[in-house]
Amino acid sequence: MKNAEDGRRESFEEFLAECPGYEQTSRIDELRATEYSRLDSQGHIYLDYTGGGLYSDLQIRKHMDLLLGNVLGNPHSFNPTSSFTTDMVERCRRRVLEFFNAPTDEYIAIFTANATHAMKLVGESYPFDRGDMFLLSFDNHNSVNGIREFDRACGAITRYIPVVPPDMRLYDRVLKRSLSDVGDSKNRLLAYPAQSIFSGVHHPLEWIERAHEHGWDVLLDAAAFVATNRLDISRWKADFAAVSFYKVFGYPTGVGTLVARCEALEKLRRPWFAGGTITVASVQADKYYLAEGVEGFEDGTLHACRPSRRV
Ligand SMILES: Cc1ncc(COP(=O)(O)O)c(C=O)c1O
Structure with a gap:
């Protein structure tokens, strides 16, 4: 008499005989069992369409090893623990640029709290003036829509380009017309998602070059796209690309990046200063001098460093 386990095994073997392709993805089953066993132990079926990937056990163990096996000082000082942290941050910065294949003589990676923070940095610092333009597709995340409050102020x-059902794409001719209708504007910013959070549509990255031909700067919301696609910045030369790393790796939250083209970054004017972003700020003289490059955009202490004592 067959027991239930034998029966299951037999059915599974019959299934494999009928669908041999199933075994080609057995590596994923192994990974699920070893690195994501909490899915099965808690009975979850986890479907992700918007870049909320899960962290593996190994990632957590590696991070704990790093924290427990080292003394991480506050960065940007000269003692050994601080230098260790600073080196680690700079190594990470280089890896981010490598990951996006961004030429290091053209681009820098600014660490932010998330994609929202990266886009806010652009919105609040972009030199919008009377008659300038902010153009965006209907299907932007609200973290991009919010930039309109800066440009209106x-x-x-602000101009929107509609997406058209059922495909939820933009009409090419409408985009073309909008890009060439620049009026008296001096500064023009186009923002769109490489992958829409609403429809999942991948908008053409060719728009970046087309926008550049008409003198637009481009903010590419890459947050959902990079979770499952490679963004090659050496090919698709967005001026600004915003990313949340938890969407790519599942962990940690609280770290994102703004990959910025240095030439475009020079246009930005930060509306305030904070610990870490200045070379000098004087209370008595009521003056401050912003640090150049990435430092001028990284407010306070970066995630995974000790609480800040930067002033
Ligand atoms: C396309 C897109 N843009 C922006 C965001 C905002 O990302 P975050 O909340 O990590 O800043 C999301 C989040 O799901 C997104 O899918």
């Missing part, structure tokens, strides 16, 4: 114009 400066007298610039």
Whole structure:
């Protein structure tokens, strides 16, 4: 008499005989069993369409080893524990640029709290003035839509390009017309998602070059896209690309990046200063001098460093 286990095994073997392709993905089953066993132990079926990937056990163990096996000082000082942290941050910065294949003589990676923070950095610092333009597709995340409040406060114009059902794509001719209708604007910013959070549509990255031909700067919301696609910045030369790393690796939250083209970054004017972003700030003289490059955009202490004592 067959027991239930024998029966299951037999059915599984019959299934494999009928669907041999199933075994080609057995590595994924192994990974699920070893690195993501909490899915089965808690009875989850986890479907992700918007870049909320899961962390593996190994990632957590590696991070704990790093924290427990080292003394991480506050960065940007000269003692050994601080230098260790600074080196680690700079190594990470180089890896981020490598990951996106961004030429290091053209791009820098600014660490942010998430994609939202990266896009806010652009929105609040972009030199919008009267008659300037902010152009965006209907299907932007609200973290991009919110930039319109900055441009409106400066007298610039917000324009939306509709997405058209059922495909939820933009009409090419409408985009073309919008890009060439620049009026008296001096500064123009186009923002769109490489992958829409609403429809999952991948918008053409060719738009970046087309926008550049008409004198637009491009903010590419890459947050959902990079979770499952490779963004090659050497090919798709966005001026600004915003990313949340938990979407790529599942862990940790609280770290994102703004990959910025240095030439475009020079246009930005930060509306305030904070610990870490200045070379000098004087209370008595009521003056401050912003640090150049990435430092001028990284407010306070980066995630995974000790609480800040930077002033
Ligand atoms: C396309 C897109 N943009 C921006 C965001 C915002 O990302 P975060 O909340 O990590 O800043 C998301 C989040 O799901 C997204 O899918």
